[in-house]
Amino acid sequence: MVMTQSTDSPPSPFNLKTYLGDRQPRIEAALDAAVTLAYPETIYEAMRYSLLAGGKRLRPILCLATCDLMGGHEAQAMPTACALEMIHTMSLIHDDLPAMDNDDYRRGKLTNHKVYGEDVAILAGDALLTYAFEHIARHTQAVPADRVLRVVADLARAVGAEGLVGGQIVDLASEGDDSVTVETLNYIHTHKTGALLEISVTSGAILAGADDGAVATLSGYARRIGLAFQIVDDVLDITATSEELGKSAGKDLQAQKATYPSFWGIEESRRQAQQLVDEAKAAVQPLGAGSEPLLALADYIVARTH
């Protein structure tokens, strides 16, 4: 619920913590309701285990924020917001598999395949991926069908070989390869994490009926914060402890992965991230007061410590 202020009082400074504290519980509740236990329980338990494991819910937050910014209401965007988190979760489950990054911990908990076995983990990912599309197609309210179809198409592109999967493929191929360029690193991250962040930002606006110009502006914002997010991730992998991250720290060095700090060092990486965030903020500032959550989220990305 949005509290309206008296028109006479000066606007209170935007408080991201309050904003997140307001929305995160609603997102948690929507995710909890979206995937309920049924026969065969194992698959639903495995899906819920990773889907409801916490996390910042950054993608749903971004989707709800741009829907709001463009004059839409939450019910229009919530199914897509949940779908974004389902897909993000699926990508983590599959990434953590022994055949991929072989991680035992994620968000401070055992990874899905460590609890349910590799077979169930693969299937839980498949089920979350496909359910994301069902959830959008079946539960989106008060949005013309052609707009919903566009979100389905754009989201699918962001996840497939032209998006997340393509980034992951290049990432796997680059491991231990010391001839990786910064261009390849950019490709990896604009696809592996950037594409899903971009559709998180644009989908909310599209569902609210934003015009192409506004969607393009928001794409520019999203691409910049996506890359900044990844640069900060690379820095944190070096500077933060495993306890702070809730996952193994120092994995990139161990895996001999090319990272932004390996090209630029830590300080220059931080500077580049800050510059991207500044550009992202400048891009959305003209959209008016409703852009405050996007400005604050951009700042949050460079300021975060885990």
Added chain:
Amino acid sequence: MVMTQSTDSPPSPFNLKTYLGDRQPRIEAALDAAVTLAYPETIYEAMRYSLLAGGKRLRPILCLATCDLMGGHEAQAMPTACALEMIHTMSLIHDDLPAMDNDDYRRGKLTNHKVYGEDVAILAGDALLTYAFEHIARHTQAVPADRVLRVVADLARAVGAEGLVGGQIVDLASEGDDSVTVETLNYIHTHKTGALLEISVTSGAILAGADDGAVATLSGYARRIGLAFQIVDDVLDITATSEELGKSAGKDLQAQKATYPSFWGIEESRRQAQQLVDEAKAAVQPLGAGSEPLLALADYIVARTH
């Protein structure tokens, strides 16, 4: 006279071979055009390796047939027809993984992970699954958007935890369990293979604008041929050679899997399959002359030897 003779002559009997020979090349061409090579090539090569590995294209054929039967035209259904084959292919790639059925051969060729590695095979499946939804949402022509959304939602349900994945989970849990009942076996097959066959049949009709009654009739047909198909599959696993099947024969016995022949014996299994096919044919006969492909496809299922 020639004119009189031709109007008096009985209609030529429906020829399934000619029918398939007409449609299969168009499906192959559409699949080939749907997934083209691009950077990063590895993922597209892996997707194409399994997608274009031949096979009967039964699911696309069924989708095109019911679209045609309900007065639609091929362009309305072809993207969905291709999507069905993409999803079927993804399920085979993931099923064949070492963590699942651990198969080295499929359709007479090395399985995807034997050629590209497990990591790429997992991602190729993910990419095909997600591209299926993009392909329908972006390329379906001359169909109202709400109908396309319904197909997206119904297809996703057929693939996820309520469908294919659910069947696969119960199948994995039942392996080596000698207390499996015929009801569990039915659950496995109506979900693992039946759900995708059912949406193959109903999606074509939905896209063509069929009413709910016709869609329900076609669902009944599809459920019966789906189960018959699986019973015949179980029988062939015992009676056919690996060469005929293009994959390892006798896998079910080896894996101590419950099968229809293990409950009923081979002859009774064949009788049950025939009865289901007879019922399926009786269900669609009232739909008129256009139902001939569906009648012939039902017969083909019990008559096939591989």
